[in-house]
Amino acid sequence: MGRVSQAQAQENRQRVVATASRMFREKGTAVSVADLMKAAGLTRGGFHKQFVSKVDLIDEAITHAFDEQAVKLEEHPGEHEAARRALIDDYLSVWHRDHAGDGCPVSGFAADLGREHEEAARARHAYIKGVRNRAARLATGADDGMVQLCTMVGALALARATRGNPISEELLQAARTALTESGTGQSEPRQRTESDRGPDVDTVDL
Amino acid sequence: MGRVSQAQAQENRQRVVATASRMFREKGTAVSVADLMKAAGLTRGGFHKQFVSKVDLIDEAITHAFDEQAVKLEEHPGEHEAARRALIDDYLSVWHRDHAGDGCPVSGFAADLGREHEEAARARHAYIKGVRNRAARLATGADDGMVQLCTMVGALALARATRGNPISEELLQAARTALTESGTGQSEPRQRTESDRGPDVDTVDL
DNA sequence: TGTACATCAGTGAACGCGCGTTCACTGATGTAC
DNA sequence: TGTACATCAGTGAACGCGCGTTCACTGATGTAC
Numbered sequence: 001m002g003r004v005s006q007a008q009a010q011e012n013r014q015r016v017v018a019t020a021s022r023m024f025r026e027k028g029t030a031v032s033v034a035d036l037m038k039a040a041g042l043t044r045g046g047f048h049k050q051f052v053s054k055v056d057l058i059d060e061a062i063t064h065a066f067d068e069q070a071v072k073l074e075e076h077p078g079e080h081e082a083a084r085r086a087l088i089d090d091y092l093s094v095w096h097r098d099h100a101g102d103g104c105p106v107s108g109f110a111a112d113l114g115r116e117h118e119e120a121a122r123a124r125h126a127y128i129k130g131v132r133n134r135a136a137r138l139a140t141g142a143d144d145g146m147v148q149l150c151t152m153v154g155a156l157a158l159a160r161a162t163r164g165n166p167i168s169e170e171l172l173q174a175a176r177t178a179l180t181e182s183g184t185g186q187s188e189p190r191q192r193t194e195s196d197r198g199p200d201v202d203t204v205d206l
Numbered sequence: 207m208g209r210v211s212q213a214q215a216q217e218n219r220q221r222v223v224a225t226a227s228r229m230f231r232e233k234g235t236a237v238s239v240a241d242l243m244k245a246a247g248l249t250r251g252g253f254h255k256q257f258v259s260k261v262d263l264i265d266e267a268i269t270h271a272f273d274e275q276a277v278k279l280e281e282h283p284g285e286h287e288a289a290r291r292a293l294i295d296d297y298l299s300v301w302h303r304d305h306a307g308d309g310c311p312v313s314g315f316a317a318d319l320g321r322e323h324e325e326a327a328r329a330r331h332a333y334i335k336g337v338r339n340r341a342a343r344l345a346t347g348a349d350d351g352m353v354q355l356c357t358m359v360g361a362l363a364l365a366r367a368t369r370g371n372p373i374s375e376e377l378l379q380a381a382r383t384a385l386t387e388s389g390t391g392q393s394e395p396r397q398r399t400e401s402d403r404g405p406d407v408d409t410v411d412l
Numbered sequence: 413t414g415t416a417c418a419t420c421a422g423t424g425a426a427c428g429c430g431c432g433t434t435c436a437c438t439g440a441t442g443t444a445c
Numbered sequence: 446t447g448t449a450c451a452t453c454a455g456t457g458a459a460c461g462c463g464c465g466t467t468c469a470c471t472g473a474t475g476t477a478c
Contacts, residue, residue: 002472004421012421028321030236033465046422047466054465100320106364111317114306114366115234128371131364146377147361147384151353154360158312158337160320165334171352178353208439210454218454239432252455253433260432 013050016040020061021068025108026101029058029116055120062113062123065105066130073137084138085180091152092176094169097159106130106149107156151175219256222246226267227274231314232307235264235322261326268319268329271311272336279343290344291386297358298382300375303365312336312355313362357381 004012019040023031033054034044051057073087090096096103106127113120113127131149138145138152155175162168210218225246229237239260240250257263279293296302302309312333319326319333337355344351344358361381368374 001422003419003474005474006421009421028317032463034463042421043423044465045424045468049421110363110367111234111320114317114363114369124368124370128368128373131368131373131377144380146380147357150360150364150377150381151357152360153364154356154358155353157316157320157363158356158359161316162330162334162337163320164330167334167337171337171356174350174352175356207455209441209452211441212454215454238430240430248454249456250432251435251457255454 009050012040012042016042016047016050017057017060017064020057021065021105022101024058024061024112025065025103025105029112033057059120059122062105062109062120063126065108066126069105069130070133073133081140084140087137088148088152088176088179092155092172092179094172097156097163097168097172100160104134104153104156106134107153110153110157148179151179215256218246218248218252222248222253222256223263223266223270226263227271227311228307230264230267230318231271231309231311235318239263265326265328268311268315268326269332271314272332275311275336276339279339287346290346293343294354294358294382294385298361298365298378298385300378303362303369303374303378306366310340310362312340313359316359316363354385357385 016037020031020036023036023039033047036057037044037047051060091104100108109123109127113124131146135145135149138148152175155171159168159171162171222243226237226242229242229245239253242263243250243253257266297310306314315329315333319330337352341351341355344354358381361377365374365377368377
């Protein structure tokens with residue numbers, strides 16, 4: 001196989017990034033370059049024609065995952081509360097638990113970024129932006145959404161770690177119920193306003 | 207260095223398990239056997255005199271971490287609510303964020319168990335027991351504690367992944383406030399009872 | 413528009429390195445008498 | 446209680462293997478004329 005057109009090369013490069021973005025979320029950034037390239041339909045040799053190093057790709061793959069998700073998050077342009085409920089239900093679904101590769105990068109990269117202390121400066125920046133973005137989308141009234149995001153990330157992490165045992169589904173269900181039945185889910189209820197709720201929420205008068 | 211007494215050998219073995227338990231929580235189970243043995247003051251060669259394989263040690267180190275923590279959890283024999291608040295404050299502290307090796311194994315091993323799909327059957331069992339145990343300790347009234355545990359695990363994971371940015375401390379603080387100011391923190395407030403609250407809790411009449 | 417040639421995306425073998433594991437060896441410990 | 450000897454915890458070098466990376470090579474692409 002000889003030289004490939006510039007357009008094809010660009011497409012190949014993007015496919016490697018997209019593949020890495022998925023595999024890193026699924027199995028962690030320890031996935032080998034050879035496996036990655038193979039999954040993208042290429043051989044290992046060409047890797048350094050496109051990327052300076054593996055760390056470089058990690059940075060790019062993480063950033064890519066957040067960019068991609070930011071687009072997805074725009075898909076619920078309707079009212080805030082309906083979008084919030086849809087986000088929560090998707091997030092705490094068995095499907096999301098079992099498909100980390102196509103799932104939320106906040107959960108997918110938390111472990112690797114929590115242990116990586118040197119590199120990945122760009123990725124870290126994208127990660128923090130992603131956390132703030134999601135928290136804002138969950139916010140209801142006085143609650144800034146950060147605590148709800150913590151609950152969701154924690155529930156998903158525990159559900160993934162306990163897969164195969166009934167407690168896995170219990171955790172997802174418990175978090176879903178808590179986050180949707182009482183409106184904000186957990187912040188100081190007395191300060192919460194009713195203004196931005198959707199009509200079909202099973203609200204609780206406090 | 208020749209043979210060592212049976213007592214010394216047993217002590218060495220225990221030191222390796224304790225060291226592994228700490229290092230695996232801190233850096234993940236990818237830590238090498240050589241590094242582990244070195245940290246325990248031994249050389250790599252002796253490893254397989256004590257352990258069948260590295261996977262074997264991972265199993266034992268995880269189980270050990272939970273046993274050790276179960277003992278620590280008994281240290282607050284007083285009233286339930288005071289113990290609960292102490293647990294939450296310790297859990298969501300900056301110290302805990304920065305010392306995963308001496309911290310909660312539920313958070314420390316969530317990432318590795320979430321990705322490990324074959325081995326570690328014993329470890330998985332210990333993990334699930336640990337999750338149920340901690341959830342029970344957090345329970346207040348109608349809330350079974352699982353959702354609160356999710357919030358804590360998620361807050362710690364996000365705080366660790368965003369270390370170095372102000373949002374890291376914000377996440378810990380937000381979760382701490384939510385979990386202590388409103389009693390249960392997030393479950394259906396209307397069903398909650400007041401009976402098991404501590405005297406110094408800033409309770410909110412709903 | 414054709415033709416000659418330089419470019420370079422992708423290949424596959426090889427590099428040094430660190431991994432988990434094995435093994436011949438050491439010599440103090442534990443035991444048989 | 447002493448003595449002779451077998452045991453085996455720990456050592457350090459070596460094993461095969463997979464890692465990230467490098468490199469000579471290929472040949473279609475892109476370009477200069």
